[in-house]
Amino acid sequence: MNIVLTLSDDRSICESIKAVLPKNDLVLFEHTLEDGMRRLVSMTADIVILDDSAAFGIAALNALTSVAPGTPILVLTSKSGDDISASFTLAGASACIPKPFDCEELVRHVVTCADETNAHVHAPTAIRRGASEGISTARHEQALRWMSRNTTYLDDPDRLMQSLIDAVIDIFAPARVGILMQSPEGVQFILSHGIPESITESISLSFSQGLMRQLEARSSLVDRNQAALEENSRKELAAIGGIIAIPLMDRGHTCGAVILGEKASGIDYTDSERSLLTTMVSCTSTCLEQSKQHQEVSFQQQRLNTVLSTLTAGVVMVDPNRVITMMNESAERILQLHASDVIGNSIIKLGSAFADVVLRSMKEGKPRVRHQIRDVSIKANLGLTATPMGDEGVVVIFSRIPTDEEPADSDISYSPLWEYLATRVAQEIKNPMVPINTYAQLLPTKYDSEEFRVEFSGIVQESVNRINKVVESIYEFARHPRLNKHTKDINVTIEHLLNNYKDTFARNDISIETDFSTENTEVALDPQLFDRALGNVLQNSVEAMPDGGTLKIATRREDISCSLSIEDTGPGIDDKDAPLIFMPFFSTKENGMGLGLTMADRIIREHDGRIELDQKTTEGGRFVFRLPSTADTQ
Template identity: 25%
Template sequence: MKKYKLLNTITILLGLLSFVMIIALGWFTYENYDRERTLMENNLLQEAEFIRTSLRAKLLMGIGGDLHQLRDYVERLETSPFVKHILVFDKDKNNLLGDEKYTYTEYPDNHNEHQKVNFDSEGNYVFTFISELTIHYDILTGKKVEKSDQGIKYTTVIELYANEYYEAQREDIRRALGTGLLLLVIGLASVYFIFVIRRYYSVNVHLQNVQDYISNVIQSMPNGLISLDKTGKVETVNRTAVKLLGLEENKVVGKNIHDVLPNCKSEALGQNNSEKFEQNVECHLNDGNTIPLNIISSKIKNEIGEDLGTVLIFTDLRELKSLEKAVERSERLASMGRMAAGIAHEIRNPLSSIKGLAQYLRNKFEKDSEDHEYASVMISEVDRLNRVIRDMLNFAKPHEPKLALCNIEDIVSHSLKLTESELNEKKINIILMNKDDLPTVLADSDLLTQVFLNLFANSIEAMDENGTIEISFSEEEQFVIIEISDEGSGIEEENLNKIFDPFFTSKSTGTGLGLAIVYRIIENHNGKITVNSVVNKGTTFIIKLPKSN
């Protein structure tokens, strides 16, 4: 853009300079014309003065009275190409010398040393010089004038050709007009080029803005984009592709795509002949990670259909895969929930009869008898089965959350108080890292209390005495995050994907519904729960709940 601005400035200055030079040329031409006219008139006047002086000298030398000799002398003077006529008139305006066809009436009234330039009948420029000449004798008779101090006055008319002077002036004017016209053309051309350059500059600015806009659009795309030339070398790569594929932009451009992603095997990256090709692949990145990708390749062609290269669009399928798994899990849990509800209803009624009969028999037997003890065990087992059935029903048809603004730190503190006796019994140390100005969440405090009680119970059961439970709070974009870490026995890696499934448990006791209910409650709050665990080192549950805003 700088060179366009410089060129525009130079053109403007050239145009202004041309117009200034035109004005200056006009002024100097006028001054030169006026000066040459004055010089011309002075030269003609000097020449006329010289002829008049020469004529007067001849008359004073005494050739007066001999008209033939005077006429010969005048005719010799008229042979000069610059002299048209030399005329002498007496006081009565009679033509004494010169062409007799000229009369004084053709000239203005007598004025001493009158001079004028005009056209003659032949179209010549003629300088006319009229002056008085005083002689002390009569030039016709040669007789001296007596008793007269002033002498006889004669009028001389000298006409000189001024064509060469005016032709030189016209030539100067033509040259000035030619130069002025040239400068005018240069000035107008400069004005034209100013508009052209401004238009060119405007078009280039517009094209640059369009290019920047397209570049920003490409860089801001949520999908990765890489463009290749005809040989498969990388031309451009956007930020999303750099981040998604773990690339370094300055080290990618100019390399072949197979050298950039050597472990990502896809026909979309090859030299296929399809106009458009789409494929889902598990792409092995250079950093060792593997991610699911949807790759679309599309040919780039010019207006006549020639192949210019290929554009590759990379879509990260990790979130989609996660959603698919979540949907699959939800469908599986819903199916298991419906089955569990049916089973629970079928079992609950017989259990009520069994418990009633067991209570009746226990009351019939002696308290210390073996039969009384058996009846008590039957009642205890029926109660345990009823608790299992209650959990199954809670899982199958969870309570709809009664949402209200909640302080998540208060809910966690309340849950810790409810488990205080179990914590003290095992001498569990609690590290609670509260966060200032933690946003509120829109949640059901009773259901979240059930979540934390279940997680705390699992941590307490997984640890020996003098263990530690660490609870921290943070926020991330639209979520409040709660992390609960313990120093328990951990979870086997192959079981991490199963612990939220109903009826899955690695403990000798338990229904396997606790964490499934926890997952369902968090899910009903539009939240997320994940787990990280290392065997013999501990487990961390990470809960994300939406902020109230």
């Protein structure tokens, strides 16, 4: 890697040079001679490229050679003639290249000059080593107060980083400090103090080499003056104006760095100061990880709230202190209350009968299903299902029960549906919250254990994915399918889907038997949604035969419709469960939301068809699809 300092007042020249030179070169730009000279005083460049424009020239070249003797300087000039080249060479230029320049020629000159520079290894600049005495109690207390406040920034990582910069300045008084973070474009500055904007905007480091690679390998503080420090790392720190770099970690991997320049006093950081700095940055890393997890969980919570807001049933959440924490729009409509007037108040606010069901469920730790109460404030009967959520409190799902004088609408919320919804959503979200909660509690004390970080980071990610899957399932269920129908031969459609399941059938030792009708079996269907409905039923049959079996698929033409039957050799469906299998959230499995057959049924109904469970003609499970035929309408 080479550090290339370019002096030009034309941005297009700077961008062209950056595009031409190798990506692993660190290319810095200054637009005035004064800034360029200051840069050369604070760091060692491998080569300087000087644009011979109106602002620069022979005088600028003389000034540069005086502050950086021995540093190769390439001059880009729009003037022609041997006398011009000779005048620049006599003034100290290593080469003079005419504009517009040849890209290969420029790269060749840069490589040649830089190699000559690198042949002379740069000795670390001597810095007066600070005394090894400890840090004052006041500074220690200041650092502890800052670390104790970090948890308040879980929802705002930008403020966390700014607070780190402020704390480092107050406690250690560096002349320069900055934070580098990984981004899609590279490792770049997100915050800085005392570092010129021209540096923070142009620096883009990589994990493939240099400082970031060194930090990733060491996972500890790096000092520019360490004799063992790799040369590219030293160059990058020098270009930034940094003396030490401390890695920011995310799940055991380096994701950024905190860079500190020298103190204004010129005295190096003591061992005690380095130790305290490392502790502060480590604390920041822990808070960053927790912040990401907090944001992921908050995002899933927001999505869940969005889904709940679309339900026609009322949903209310009550915490263990009997305080209402959430109320969806349907609950507001049914109870004729505003959430803003209720949230934060006692459950008694919703009436004694409502509160009695909630408090009994909370006290007993058991669901109270389909309880009917009379709400005198709205003069209506309500059907409630209350389900405990452990330390999270109780979730209540309810709806208004129509009276004889009150026509029933399409609200099916007062049904077994909500029993399953309440218990399954509570279980599916509560279970993955356990490792997340455990990880958050143990992380501050066990962060130094790499085994702990690796193990629990994987568990937390898996738990977040489980919550996301639950939310996605409910969200998908809440959406109304929109069909884009085409006339298709149902036999061809089935063969195509079976081919997609070929590996699944082989892996589960399932053989396929087909019996397709030879009559016209064309139907109007949405290929994507129909494949999904049929796939859900096929997946149900595969899971019913864990030890292998046979899957029989047949099609028939029946008057004005076409039928499709799927029959497996599994244990079949229990008689008591048969009436419930198409109901949302009903499932006999430990995992899963119980929406597969529900979605299949909904999709086929949108096709003006139906799915039936036929248990009379087989010992296993047999589902029959019936769809209107298009043969007679063509």
